[in-house]
Amino acid sequence: MFKKILIANRGEIACRVIKTARRMGIKTVAVYSDADARAKHVEMADEKVRLGPPPASESYLLAEAIILACKETGAEAVHPGYGFLSERTSFAKALEEAGIAFIGPPVGAIAAMGDKIESKKLAKAAGVNVVPGFLGEIADTDEAVRIAGDIGYPVMMKASAGGGGKGMRLAYSERDVREGFEATKREGLASFGDDRVFIEKFIESPRHIEIQVLGDKHGNILYLNERECSVQRRHQKVVEEAPSPFVTPEMRRAMGEQAVALARAVGYYSAGTVELIVSGADKTGKGFYFLEMNTRLQVEHPVTEYITGLDLVEQMIRVAYGERLAFTQDQVKLEGWSVENRVYAEDPYRGFLPSTGRLARYRPPAETADVRVDDGVYEGSEISMFYDPMIAKLVTYGATRSQAIDRQVAALDSFEIDGIGHNVDFLSALMQHPRFRSGELTTGFIAEEYPEGFQGAPADAALTARLAAVAGVIATAEAARASLIDGQLAPTAFSDTATAVAEWVVALDGAEHRVVIGGEAVTVDGQAVVVDAPYRPGQRLIEATIDGEPLAIRVVRQRSSWRFTTRGASHTLRVLAPRVAELSHHMIEKVPPDLSRFLLCPMPGLVTAINVAAGDKVEAGQPLAVVEAMKMENILRAEKTGTVKTVAAKPGESLAVDAVILEFE
Template sequence: MFQKILIANRGEIACRVAATARRLGIRTVAVYSDTDANAKHVAACDEAVHIGGNAPRDSYLRSERILEAARATGAQAIHPGYGFLSENEEFAQACADAGIVFIGPPASAIKAMGLKAESKQLMEKAGVPLVPGYHGADQDPALLKREADRIGYPVLIKASAGGGGKGMRIVTKADEFEAALASCQREARNSFGDDAVLIERYVTRPRHIEIQVFGDTHGHCIYLFERDCSVQRRHQKVLEEAPAPGMSEARRREMGAAAVAAAKAVGYVGAGTVEFIAEPTADGDLRFFFMEMNTRLQVEHPVTEAITGLDLVEWQLRVAAGEPLPLKQDDLRIHGHAIEARICAENPEANFLPATGSLDVYRTPQAAQFERAVNVGDGAPSAPVRVDAGVREGDAISPHYDSMIAKLIVWGADRAQALARLDAALAQTHIVGLQTNVAFLRRVAASRSFAQADLDTALIERERAVLFGQPALALEVAAAGAIAHVLAHEAAGEGADPWSKRDGWRLHGAAVRRFDLEAEGTHHVVRLVRSHRGEATLTIGDRQWPFAATSRRSTQHDVTLAGRRWTLSVYAVGERIAVFAPEGSALLHTIDPIAHAADAAGEGGRLTAPMPGKVIALLAKAGDAVKKGQALAVMEAMKMEHTITAPCDGTVAELLYAVGDQVLEGEELLRLEAAA
């Protein structure tokens, strides 16, 4: 076994690898960019080496700097994590040439599976089922259009060198093909440096089911069952679970055998995932087609660990050190059910626009440490809740990297118990400082489709009515929590001096205290009225409720409104007050009523950057007449494209940035003169 390894990654996966290495007594070396100098993954390792600037291309994608760090620290092997260089055949080969073990498959396997078109041709020869499509090398747009017409719409355009949902477009009509192809190629070029695409029939109710495979250098290859990753947004996974609901044992064995055949076809070694698209058949079973192979550990590997009790990173290390696989296929068993939720900094209501900012409050449910979350194959039940994260309270989510904050993994004896634990754990996840998808994840898990395991990649769109535009925690409950928090902190700061008390004592009559709060952009005047007998009433407009509050801790308060009691967790950060309840959460802002009375009308005609990023396309020029909803510019941020559209009919007055420019959040990109 290795004495020291270098982890060529950051964030959650770097911390995850370091945890297993620590358990095995292996020393670890972290690498970090300027932004990550004080990051959690740096603290989690025994040593750390600075490798460059903030952008990935200046740090985590600089293979020569990473190899220099490995040589300088005496690391015998490099674990690439996922993303960055994990599926880079040149890096894997460079490690081999330098005499450093790459903890992953050989470069030849990465190359064989790296290009989707070539890999599908290889799978066809190996007898693995394929979706009808075009996987050829000729990339003439006219030919691609003819092939799409031949296959029949809807079709899926996919970047041949792609992954992670980037460089992918669904086309439902022939007249939409050219624009979709151009957008897909542009994103593929920016993300992978290769704009080659393939075209496939789009399966209309597809389930995304993947098989975890493992190979060693002794010729053994097995599968560790399946994961259902059908719940996706923007072609990226949201919730993953294992095993796949409704999977028959016969189909599980068939898909597992196909995945092993795919791995053996390229001489695979280490952890990999063979991804399939599955669709229901008339008899209620599943028909499946090979989609791609990810030649690395997957983000969602913890659900496989939860149902098997195995540490997949330990397996990676042992296989890379030349050991045989620890178990045989017949030794493996499924125990219970596990679900993983990806907690991301993003705004689901704005098409999942990534968010940046500081984790002013970051509280997660009581969770098992990694060492107690897996049981090294002893068959014992897994920990009910596990949190994998690469951040701490006070850390910032940077625009330079992925928007994922943490992974919340729950295990249950069956799917129903896992679902209940997922909702409870999400309710106990409190994040303040930036927008997150926590409330959205709770709604997805509670939706009819997910609860009943009616799964496919269109689930979010199908359940749109219950997933978007839903009210947060009731205003009166949120306001009551905010007031209870203010009163508790005022009381905690008061001494015995009666002249300093702020309890509004009166000789007779009632004391009235006004709170001006903003909720979801609306100003509310909330009044707390106390009678001379000490009874309190909360009023908002013409509604009122008898009110009482007591505090357990500085952030936890018991509030009673009209005889109903809530236990609320409340956090105040500047003018923001975040209120969390088992039913939901709300974010309030305290406002100055005098300042609020000023005219707050927005500046007309301004089109601003929704977040920090780079301008990658300008689709109109000064003087152009445009229609409401017309695409005017495209930005790239956090590995995703974001299209800026015209808010009304008008004329482009001025372009303020050029293609390639970096812009800050809120910066004006162009000016639009509204039509008369």
Template structure:
């Protein structure tokens, strides 16, 4: 077994590998960019080496720097995690050349599966069922268009070197093919350095089911059952589970055999995942093989009781697989939710910023949190905006769903937009809870998943007001303790008045509406009134924002976090963001340009779609910005004229930068 390994990655996967290595007595070396100097994986590792600037192409993707770090620290092996260089055959070959063990498959397997088109040829020869489509080398747009027309719409354009949902475009009609092909190729060259694509028939209500396989250097290959990853947005997984709902033993055995045949066809070693598109009737087709550990591997660990990173380390050191196929068993059901810094209501637009408050649910035998960040850390624009993976387990799916809902209700994040409430609605959605699964679930359940804003309930405003009053009292007491006369009645915030009841009004803004809470001071409590409806309130608030609430004798727990003029209220499984309004301030909460012509985050301009001087209709695409690994199309906010672009293709832009000089047509 190795004495020391280097982890050529960052974030939660680096932390995850460190956890297993430490349990096994193996020392770890982290690598980090300048942006990650204070990152959690750097703090956890035994050693850490700076490898370059923030941009991944100048740090985490530079093979020579990572090899040098391994040699400098005496690491015997490199774990690539997932993403970055994990499926890069040049990196694997460089490790081999320098006598460093690559904790993953051999170069030949990465090469064979690195191209989707070549992989499909191999799978066809191995008898693995394939989706109908074009997997050839001819890449002329007109020829690909012709092939798509022959296959029949809808079709899916996929980057041959792609993965992680990048470089994929759904084409529903012939006239859209050329534009979407160009967009797909742009993303493919940016993400993978290769714009080769294939075109496949799009299965209209598909399930995405993948099989975890493991091979060793002694010729043994097993499958560790399946994961259902059907719930996706932008072709990226959101909720994963194991085992797949509705999976029969016969179908599991057939898919498992196909996955093992696929792995054996390329001489696979280590952890890998064979991904299938499955029809509702039970038929399935090979989609791709990921030659690495998957983001969603924890659900497999939870139902098998195994540590897949430990298996990776043992296999890479030359050991045989710890178990044979007949020894592997499924126990219970597990779900994984990806907690992202993103705004689902704005098309899942990524969010950046400091994690002002971060309180995940308590971990237990039923709840696990894999994360690369802690409170006070930054979600950077340079990398994937994942905050954590929340994994739950129980003896059956219904109980696991209940566990997930409770764990999500207990999750507290302040400082960045996040998808926790969306995930709660998704978990509770009748289609998901009833296992009516396919990759279009989010789109077809939009009405349930993206409900209209129902406003803010009186109870939420009462909780916010109570927290405000308790916080004021606590601050007053702290100030008093720093004075020479701490017991002076002038320090008190109890609202005492001679022959009168003290009254005041607290104002909170939700969306664009101001809400007034009238406060009357009572002995040891407050009378809170909203539009004539009142309750008697008292409670206790600690420094972490945990609030014990009592409203007219009814008790509950809540959390209220004050940050940058806002009050984040967490209660009864939901979260509300309120602005604390100063009634003496008339300037509002700031402004900004209307119409969506500002950069939503730091990024790079990759295409100017409209021409300067062009007259366009509302919603017409103007330019395309690449930010946080995704393309964002900036559209016209109204009918008007594009006067000028303030940036050119290739220019980097800052958050909030004005991108287009646009003149709306007078009504």
């Protein structure tokens, strides 16, 4: 077996590979940019080598520097993770020429599947179902409009070398094609160095299902069941699970056999994924079509590991060393259910805008046999504008789908993240959504269920009463502490929270609840509640049990109020003594300033275009500016008719969140 391998990546996937290598007794080498000098993967590895400045083009994408690092450290093989150089044929060739093993598929397979146009032709020749579309090169926007019309709307425009949700535009009309074709080309060129675009039919009620394949260098190729990845936002996967609640055993076999046929057609070995678009309206089990093949390890591979009991990174390393697969297709297990959520540095309450900054607090849920956290950060780490905004992957397992989902909800409640925006509330809301739990999914799920954006998961009356009860308990504990410190109250009144007596008015979600704490008894609006909520002043996470049910609540003190975050939403609770609550109704409400005249930058980003000038009249929906963040172009549009008074920003300028771009009259 290899004695030492280098991981040509960063973040959670680098840490993930290091864990398996360490278990196998293999030494590891980490590479890093200046932005990652103190990153978790650098600390975990046995050795480390600096590559260069923060931009990936000057560090993680420098194949020559990585090969030099292998020679300097004596690394015999390279695991590329995903992204960066993982699917670059030139990198795999360069490693081969240097006598360094590539822990991945053969160069020919990467080349064949890396070009989405050529891969579809190969898939069709191999007998794989393909989506109707135009696979040739498209010269200009006018030709794109003609082709889209011939195929029939809606159509999807995709960068040929795209992936990870970048370089994709959905078009329902000629206007959409004319507006999006050039943007798709630019994204493809910026992210992948290839501006070719192809167009294909958009499948209605689509589900995104993928087949994990694994092969060795001796001609053995297997499929390791499927993953459902239909819950997406802007074509970026958010939730993945294995198996799929939609796929039948007959579909699984048909999909798997076609995936293996495609892999065999290109001489594939190592781990890879064949992605399929499946018509949710087709109940025959035959309405699935080839999308693309990812010739690398997928972000969502842990859910497959849970249901099969396999370590895919270990399998990749063993295959790269030349070993045969130690099991057959009939021995591939499918036991239980696994769900993965991607915890991103993005703010769902602000349209999922990217968030950068330092993790002032980072406490992931405790790992168990059924809860797994794959991350590449620690408290104090910085989420940089240079790389992917993923903070962690939360993976849970259960004997049933419902059990795996319930464990996600509980674990998400225990996730503590401060300092940046994050999507934990949104993920929890997804896990609780009746449609998600029913398994009736499509790739349009998020857009369809949250058309006006995300405002937090709704709280029912039972949850509201529980939150009010906990608020009363901790307010009593805080009052007891205050009485002992400053003597403002009789020293015995709150000397022991177990026997304290207090009455509070808790304002929550527009309603007031009267909470009475009397010894160990707690009542909310006259109804008895059994509360066990161990709390000490300053505590940030309360692990409570209310009426026998566990509930984790993240707690932040805000003067006379508290912010409780649990079950997919943040709630502001104002906890006051009855007389104070009565008087508070006479307080004058502070009105926030009117900022409707300004176009504010919604995220930290680079201004790539300003589409208007001072004095221009604009209509609702008209593009005003383009801001790029995390390599994604964001078009900012006018919300209503108006006239531009001044333009404060210019192309090429980097702006902070809420910076003024322009002002209307």
